[in-house]
Amino acid sequence: MSTPPLSTPPLGTPLTRNQMAWRAAQDLADGAYVNLGLGMPVLAANYAPAEREIFYHSENGILGVGPVALPGQGDPELVDAGSQLVTLRDGASVFDSVASFAMIRGGHLDITILGAFQVAANGDLANWDALSAEKGPLIGGAMDLSMGAKAVHIIMRHTTREGEARLVTACSYPLTVRGRVNRVYTDLAVLDIEQGQLVVREIIPGLRHDELAAVTDAPLTFAADCRELIAPDLDGGI
């Protein structure tokens, strides 16, 4: 899709869900093979620059997922990992779960973008077990994807609804994978994980470095060329 004009929100305004997804999508290279997790990650497919050719992988057995089918035109036997009735893009292939996870585990996907409860400064990821007393466990493909993809990018809000940091020194939730996260997109910043350090690459305009550090539970390093994190208005001015 065409890129909307950049917005000029009030200083210090956190990114919306769509804006975080948009920012993550800008890092998908032409020709990349990419798996998008449920929730915010899957929104990134809406915002990749149109001139780049990107193959979206769905772990239930598609390489080259196309747009969601129009209402009434989908095939209930052709779904993506999020249970949506999807279409196939030009050059797509379909295979079984064994082949799909061999592709994942074998290190053939360039990037997976996943959601998270917590990410630690050492690259640990916690995104599968919310420690609910009532609900059963659900792992799905997250452990395979985060271990197998060449790069692991995370989209998550910088803090919980209760204001607790999600970027931490050590995850308190059960781990999905150790030491595999490369980059994190939050509503406040873009951070790389390098040698066990959180390196801030971009920060939203109007947020001071110490304010970002105050909502982060691990030491932050600010890149020498740390830039402003600015996303277009994708939500109709909301």
Next chain:
Amino acid sequence: MSTPPLSTPPLGTPLTRNQMAWRAAQDLADGAYVNLGLGMPVLAANYAPAEREIFYHSENGILGVGPVALPGQGDPELVDAGSQLVTLRDGASVFDSVASFAMIRGGHLDITILGAFQVAANGDLANWDALSAEKGPLIGGAMDLSMGAKAVHIIMRHTTREGEARLVTACSYPLTVRGRVNRVYTDLAVLDIEQGQLVVREIIPGLRHDELAAVTDAPLTFAADCRELIAPDLDGGI
């Protein structure tokens, strides 16, 4: 093909190659999935009773090998494990070597018929390494097939050209597999391997039990219902 009339060769005449293959073919059940090794085993496909539907597996990736292609009509990219240009039968499928050997190793083939240098009374098989001082080694699919198939049937002459026994107490040639041979078809007899014993089920007319024992290097047990081994004339009266 239709079954030719039974021959009445002179008493004590060993079976020909075609007759050994014919005898082995009579034990292929309707609906069986069968892999035939190079040499005499592959001849068995010519002699299976026509009313039985048998799926021949070729380890390079065919289930349902049909007849060899007519001269000039074969596809050089469609070959069997013996490098013949083949056709596909009704219901055939084609796949890669990984899938083919998963089928073999996973125990899905009903029978493999193989050639052998030696078979031991404990079911050991030696058929890959002739201990040539000059030639390089060749394993191919024999180790996988003899380990994986539900039943391992062997076609071989009862003795070497030099008159040495091939049915032995312990193989002197390097082993292909241990303890997996179920049945052996020779030019003199049909033998089952049961609890480490060679049990003679059929013997050619005119050959005495002690004469068979004399060309066998392991003790023989003759089945109570041991029958005559009689095959049709398949070689034009030769």
Next chain:
Amino acid sequence: MINKVVGDLAAAMAGIQSDASIMISGFSNAGVPTTLVRALGAMNLTGLTLIMNAARRIDECDASLFNDRRVDHVITTAFRGPEAAPANFEQQWKRGELSLEILPQGTFAERIRAGGAGIPAFFSPTAVGTSLVEGREQRDFNGQTYVLEEALTADFALLRAQKADRHGNLFFRGTQANFGSAMATAARTTIVEVAEISETGLRPEEIHLPGIYVQRVLQAPRQDQIA
């Protein structure tokens, strides 16, 4: 002559008894053998082991399997109901009425594949460093740590495909294959419901799963999964 097509559900389900282990194909709404699962629910068995990607999908298909306590053990990648309130099967697990083995989806698929391919065990990188592998055998290869995973097999596999022929060859539509093609190789008896029986036989280029892995085929229309 080979003819794996059976005429009715009773013939399709014959021999499934209490205490059986049963693999069930399906990812989301694709490849779920709705007719066979409902027939299983109607069989009044106990002590079943169910091996499927997501418990929720089977529960939606036939709630009696869990509600009537037919299931003793589950091997799955997702044991969570769709609502905030716990589903009946989640409650049973919390109460200790059924046991659960929860796996990463790729490990689940590869263990089933191993079961069909004669591989008793393999090393995997997935889940290393997590609570799932605590106390289990791990080993380093080329500087990375892997965990030993063992093959999964079952007495029966229940699949849905689009087309079959009398030889049991299968054609899957869309993403129908998912775990089913591996489950068919790992079960002693594989039972498949299909939309169409091809009278002329599938062409080699149409066949996703060779008939050697299929014992019974039943024609059954696609049903919505949620009853």
Next chain:
Amino acid sequence: MINKVVGDLAAAMAGIQSDASIMISGFSNAGVPTTLVRALGAMNLTGLTLIMNAARRIDECDASLFNDRRVDHVITTAFRGPEAAPANFEQQWKRGELSLEILPQGTFAERIRAGGAGIPAFFSPTAVGTSLVEGREQRDFNGQTYVLEEALTADFALLRAQKADRHGNLFFRGTQANFGSAMATAARTTIVEVAEISETGLRPEEIHLPGIYVQRVLQAPRQDQIA
């Protein structure tokens, strides 16, 4: 835009250097990348490791690889010439001029598959009890003995297929796939010669190997393997 089609042999073979490990597809006359093998022979490299089903087929394709002592190590299932007299490559092995790892065909295939699938090692029943596994790690599962087999990977894979498109998707004709489809997953760079380039792109139901596993595609007519 993705375009994996290269215009000439030089572009196809770029970056292959001495001491490289190279997987080569082919079983008998099917799926042998004759054009690529001959180009490899013309590159005047040394210290190569070749990983292919049968040495004879590659020797028939381009005798210079062995005759000119380009190959230091071979991993194969068949290292035997077609004549009673030993072939040049057999003599080199007997003289100790090259080293050899000889494998059962299924183990060969599965080790390559493991290399592409992120499985560093697995247990196999094949060859247990034979001289091939003497001194190697073995273990019992369910009362049967298995041997530990490690994954095979390579720097390059050379394949032949019938059709490709700009995305690198492949369609194999007949029994062309054999070891090639697994080799493509296990090599860092996969180079494929094909009879046809599909301008419209392969349809999903035609694709045997997804283009993610293919880096370069070259159109080249089928040549008889024996020069």
